[in-house]
Amino acid sequence: MAREKFERRQKALSGFEVRKSLEPAYTQLALNGADGPLADERVRRAVARALDRGKLAEAVLKPLGLPAEPVGSHLALSGQAAYADGSGALGDQNAKEARALLADAGWVPGGPVKESEDGEEAAGAEKSEDGEDEKKSEGGDEGTYIVGEDDKNPDDKNPDGKSSDGEERGEKDERSSGKNTAQGGAPGAYAPKGTAAPAGSAVAPLAKDGKALTLGFVLPSGPGSDALRTVADRVSDMLEEIGIGTEITKVPDESYFKDHIASGEYDLALYSWPASAFPATDARPIYAKPVPAADGSLNVAQNYTRVGTDQVDQLFDQAVATLDxxxxxxxLRKADSRIWAAAGSVPLYQRPQLLAARKNLANAGAFGFETPVHEDMGFLKKGARGSRPSASPSS
Structure with a gap:
């Protein structure tokens, strides 16, 4: 019975095909610069420069047979008159320079890490909205990495088998197994001076003022968000390569934007913006510098990253005022370059547009930037062949 049902379904689906293009919208990684580590532009730039945007675009678009080119502008998409790749203002993906930016901001590998009051580790994890752990990020030990602190006179022992401070050999062995409480007592890994890391090993987590550099990554949990979760996993892996941990929290789709993005309850998030034919006016509230409101709150308009500059505002105002x-x-291209440099958001890829249609339905499907001509749509007569909408992503 089940087999017959399956065969009937397959036969019915055989009359359909998937028509695809690139939607006039792009997905970005948003970095909340209101507070926390990402309030420091150096940390935001480090996060942005750790990303291989080409690989992220491929993860979503290549399996669909669509061009996997990363988006180079916040204000326009390829094929629009205002489009120009402004990512050079930020710089290409470079893990070494990203780590240098983090070091300049005071985040150092192997720094002491304090446990939180509830005893949880200060390391990356994946959680659902109820706070339950789902997955720990790799590269995190359950304690503190202190390189070279415990290698002073390693062979300096008294004739009775004790070290110079009276410590038994067995106690020292116990310490090396991770149970040491010296230097303040946090358990951890103590590496002898000059020990080289094996090839391909994870970078030690970064820390500052006793706190690990871990960013909260909020994602929708609905069934249509598989692509976002794939991208988030790859972003987390790329950030781990420079010592940044991520804590992924999956939330219901209906609360994702209102309760997290718009309210600023996130460090990292993925969401999309549509392309506009009038970026000077339509994009300004998305990138305008937040200003204090009369009641003391911060008026962010649509700038959910809370990152903006006076220069960007002035360039938008000048673009609106000119008739040339x-x-x-x-x-607008200058404004986009400054938006890239501020690293409040990182455009990743143009969204895929997929539509299932009957094979004998002509001139209907995924239009991308094309304008549908409704009077040309219709079903073909049996045996006839007709045109279909172009799958060109930006025509």
Whole structure:
């Protein structure tokens, strides 16, 4: 019975095909610069420069047979007049320079890490909204990494088998197994001076002022968010390579934007913006510098990353005020370069657009940037062949 049902379903689906294009919208990684580690531009830039945007685009678009090119602008998409790749203002993916930015901001590998009051480790984890742990990020020990602290006179022992401070050999062995409470008592890994890390090993987590550098990554949990979760996992792996941990929290779709993105309850998040034919006016509230409201709150408009600069605002204002379209485009490209440099958001890829349609339905499907001509749509007569909408992503 089940087999017959399956065969009927397959036969019915055989009359359909998936028509695909690139949607006039892009997905970005948002970095909340309101407070926490990401309030420091150096940390935001380090996160952005740790990302291989090409690989992230491939993860989503390549399996669909779509062009896997990362988006190079916050304000336009490829094929639009205002489009220009402004990512050079930030720089290419470079883990070494990302780590240098973090070091300049005071985040050092192997720094002491304090446990939180509830006894949880200060390391990456994956959680659901109820706070239950789902997955720990790799590369995290349950204590503190202190390199070279415990290698002073390692062979300096008294004739009775004790070290110079009266410590038994067995006690020292116990300490090396991770139970040591010296130097303040946190259990940890103590490496002899000059010990080289094996090839391919994870970078030690970064810490500052006794706190590990762990960013909260909020994602929707609905069935249509598989691509976002794939991207989030890859982003987490890339950040781990420079010593940044992530704690992924999955939340219901209906509360994702209102209770987390718009309210600023996140460090990292993935969401999309549509392309606009009028970026000078439509994109300004997305990137305008937040200003204090009369009641003392912060008016962020649509700038959910809370990152903005006076220069960006001025460039938008000048682009709106001019009637010279070429000058307006130049001003918008300058604004985009400064948005890249501030690293409040990182455009990743143009969203895929997929639509299932009957094979004999002509001129309907995924249109991308094309305008549908409704009077040309319709079913073909039996045996006839007709045109279908172009799958060109930006025509």
């Amino acid at each position: 379209q070429k000058k307006a485009r130049d001003l």
